[in-house]
Amino acid sequence: MEEASNKYSIEFRRWDEAAYQQMPPTDAHVATSRGSRIPAHLNVLASASPVLESIAYRPRKHGKLEGIVQILGVPCDAVVVFLQFLYSSNRTSLSSEEGKEAIEKYGIQLIALSHKYRVEWLKRGCEVGLAQGLSADRVVDVLQVAKLCDASRLYRKCMRLVCRDFPSVQQSEAWRFVRxxxxxxxxxxxxxxxxxxxxxxxxxxxxxxQEMYRQLSEAMECLEHICTQGCTSVGPHDRDPPSKSRGSCPSSRTCEGLQLLIRHFASCGKRLSPEGACPRCKRVLQLFRLHSITCDLSDSCKVPLCKQFKMKTRADGKGDDGTWRLLAKKVVTARVMSSLAKRERVAQVQKPLPRCRGTK
Incomplete structure (x- = not known):
């Protein structure tokens, strides 16, 4: 026992040699689970941890201080490393090579001790170090300690790793123990x-x-473009023939698909069939109805059936169905967001490049 005490005393003197020119004699001992006693200084322990301060200066027998602090439940080597960090009282010691090696080897024990004895800076450093060294075979052990020590950041990172690589976690011994x-x-x-x-x-x-609403807003824009300005072979009913270069097409692919649907709708014989309209005609009617809800023009709109849908709505006196109104609202929102995104891209393209120094 005496040899162990001398060994730890020498280690502490070497550890604090750079910080203390004349190290005062120890006035306390830290008792570990193995029965060893590590010499220490009450002032250092009290200044590093409020919990150790209350333990160290608590009177025991006959109103005198015993000078014995028990740190149990972890290996003796982990206690030695913990005391070395307390003696350093410097966060830079965590980023040193010795500090990184200590956290890699005793990180779980150190975070438990720093949580129990309320050494917050060491607890945060252990969280960072353990998070950087997480692996599938030890993440469950770290997760348990993080939960017990109220280390929320480390807990979330452990959970993310478990979700990301759960098959590998299931092969670990820690997971089998948890089960x-x-x-x-x-x-x-x-x-x-x-x-x-x-x-x-x-x-x-x-x-x-959101992608569906964006496509519908693009279809509404192309529908208005086709029916007001004209595009290739489809255009307003009062303009014959439609111009092939009238206005700028918002989206050539969507515009081409709408033209095919409109031509089919104009020539299909099943749209008013008692057996039921064809699916393509139903799709065109749905686009016309959706446009009528979002259209603000009263009688000057050139989109087919827009006026008829509005008159039918007013005649029923019940207004549009709530589902259609919600869909129209989301389509309008998607159109506004798409327009803002286009403006931002154009502004970034047109933004002048910064001039280099020395140029006029």
Whole structure:
């Protein structure tokens, strides 16, 4: 026991040699789980941790200080490293080579000790170091410690790694231990993975819906362009023949598809059939109805059936269906967002380049 104490005393003297010219004699001992006693200074422990301060200066027998601080539950070497960080009291020690090696080797024990004894700067440094060295075979162990030590950032990073590489995590010994002895944590991890999958699916659905609204807004713009200005072989009914270069086409591919639909609608014999209109004619009618909801022109609109749809709505007295109004609102929003995005791209292209120094 005495040899161990002398060994740790020498190590502390070497560690603090650069900071202390004359190191005062120790006045306390840190007792570890192995039964060893590490010499230390009460002032250093008290200044580094409020918990150690309350333990170190608490009177024990006959109103006197015993000078013994117990740090149990972790290996003795981890306690030595923890005390070395307390003696340094400098965050730069975490970024040194010795500090990185210590966190890589004893990071789990150090974050537990720093949380228990409220050494916040060391706890944050251990969070960063453990997050940088995460792997599938030890992420569950780090996750357990992060949860117990209230390390929210480290907890989220562990969960993200588990979701990203869950098949590899399932092969680890820590995961098998959790399945046998900690069903609550297992359920929490599985629930988190399920929530992440649902958020991804919801995000993809929202993205698909936004793309659909963008395409509908583009179709509305092309429909107005075709019916007011004319494009290639389709144009306003009062202009014959339509000009092939009248105005600028918003989208040639969408415009071409709409022209095919409009020509089919004009010549299809099944659009008023009692058996039911053909799907292509239904699609054109839906576009016309959607346009009538978003159109602000009263009688001057040249889009077919726009006036008829408005008159039918007023005659029914019930207004448009709520689903159609919601769809029209989202289409208008998509059109505005698309227009703003186009303006931003044009502004970035037209932005002059910065002049180099020395040029006029």
């Amino acid at each position: 046998k002895h900690d069903p609550r944590l297992e359920l929490e991890i599985l629930q988190y993975i399920q929530d992440v999958d649902q958020r991804k699916k919801r995000w993809w659905r929202q993205r698909a819906d």
